[in-house]
Amino acid sequence: TTVTGGTLSVSTDSNLGTGNVALNGGGLTVTGATTIDNDISGTGGLTKSGSGTVTLSGTNTYSGGTTINGGTLTVSGGSALADAGAVTIAAGATLDLNGTSETVGSLTGSGTLNIGSGTLTLTDSASTTFSGTISGSGMIAGGGTYTVASGATLGGTSTFSTAVTVASGGTIAPGNSPGTISTGNLTLAAGATATMEIDGTVAGTGYDQIAVTGTVTINGATLSTVFGYTSATGDSYVLISNDDTDAVTGTFTGLAEGASFTANGRTYQISYTGGTDNNDVVVTDVTVVPAPPTPVAPSGTSGNDTLVGTAGADRILAGAGNDEVSGVAGDDTLYGEDDNDRLLGGDGDDLLFGNSGNDTLLGDAGGDWLSGGAGDDVLSGGLGDDALVGGDGRDMAVFDSLYDPLVASVERTGGVLTFQGNDTINGVEILVFSDQKTVVTQTSSGTGAQGDDEANGIVSGFTDGTSNSIVDEVFYLAQHADVAAAVGAGLFSSGVQHFVQFGQFEGRDGNALFDSAYYLAQNIDVATAVGTGAFQSAYQHYVAHGATEGRAASEFFDTAKYLSANTDVAEAGVNALEHYLAYGINEGRTGYLADTFMM
Structure with a gap:
């Protein structure tokens, strides 16, 4: 197929026949979802339109550039894009390297580039400004300075062999969860943002890091830390690892050398002279936890004073x-x-x-x-x-x-x-x-969530009161040292397993909102039934009857009030406490104090 002028628009590869495609002064527009393995040559360009996915393979040498206006263009084989052609990715569109390596002339646009594990090499030595999102673990090589424009985000775990500049309004955010982005020279302009996720103490897997093999310049950019765990005093995070011995130029806005800031309920101090070469950007937890003073002699006597x-x-x-x-x-x-x-x-x-x-x-x-x-x-x-x-x-x-x-x-x-x-x-x-x-309150394990509040949707997500959500692992192990020891010795995989097999029948409380002692004290009939062996525990009665009868699970969870405030749960006839712990808490629902509560 030869296009000598104008534009040839096709929706499937069959429109092109089985031979090669020559764009001699004309262009090719692909509108449908298809795979094109024809070799494409000539001076014209390729345009991808529409919302579908087009897979481009073959050995292509067309020099008119590649424009992706919609959907996804996936390339394979390593020679699908012309080595000297310009690539433009429009907003909402995606170029997916599919784990392969490609060479192009330049890259512009505001869409999404998914490098995967491949390498995108730029042959044009001019600087490149991209306003979209880059993800993946591969590399961008060659070219001039790479600029992350306003509104764009540089994410993933990519490696850039050249300089990276994050312009005002742009964001650099390594990883999809914690990860590392590697660059040549790094410049963070005023108004730019570095978003760093911190979930642990190991760089690249526990927290985000930018590894720089050139100079580091921070012209008043914003540092945003996102914590997924609670650090301890003394924990340090090398957010920017600067090679060699060259000093960091500039600081983040509002954070001079040695400045402190608060995040996640803790206090942190920043240094631009950290690390072994005294030139890394390091954040350290410096929270001071007061130690109990030495007790004095008792001021009171025995008895109630x-x-x-x-x-x-x-x-x-x-x-x-x-x-x-x-x-x-x-x-x-x-x-x-x-x-x-x-x-x-x-x-x-x-x-x-x-x-x-x-x-x-x-x-x-x-x-x-x-x-x-x-x-x-x-x-x-x-x-x-x-x-x-x-x-x-x-x-x-x-x-x-x-x-x-x-x-x-x-x-x-x-x-x-x-x-x-x-x-x-x-x-x-x-x-x-x-x-x-x-x-x-929530622990790091969190709770489940569901979006369908209809009665049938609620019922479909429920068990007999022994789901993981009913057991607060941290609370359960803290309350029962023997269970914690058994889990530590490998006799049980978790507190949840122990509760399901034994704890619920032994009168152990699986979470802070169910109080067996309170339940038995408030329900003499249940206490009598447990005493005679009709039920093995207060919780067994609550699951079988109390949850739907509106009996309070504790002073802190009045079941009747919860069912009254949430008629969909009442209509479903499910365990009210289990619903709150599994779904309600993440839907903005609350428990309610029982009328017996007193400060």
């Missing part, structure tokens, strides 16, 4: 018994002893330590540190930037604010809430709000 401090900075240690300790004004340090204590910090920056027992810690105004210790504790920081540390047991944080759907995904470790200041939680399972709504 009321201890009140003065207006200054008091240090009070309750004695044995159920005590109430009040610091009044000032920066106070209050210790509960064993038994169930109530610690009231008052105004000031207070340190409250519950120790053993089921304690209530109220920080009031000021930046307070509340540590519940062992037992089931209630923590309320009040106004100010507070740290709420649950410790062992079933712990809850109380906020004098209405529920906000944004807190549905708060992490149990390092989560930050901004209702009454910047409050950080660690080891707190339950959040309680002034409108009587409750939320269970």
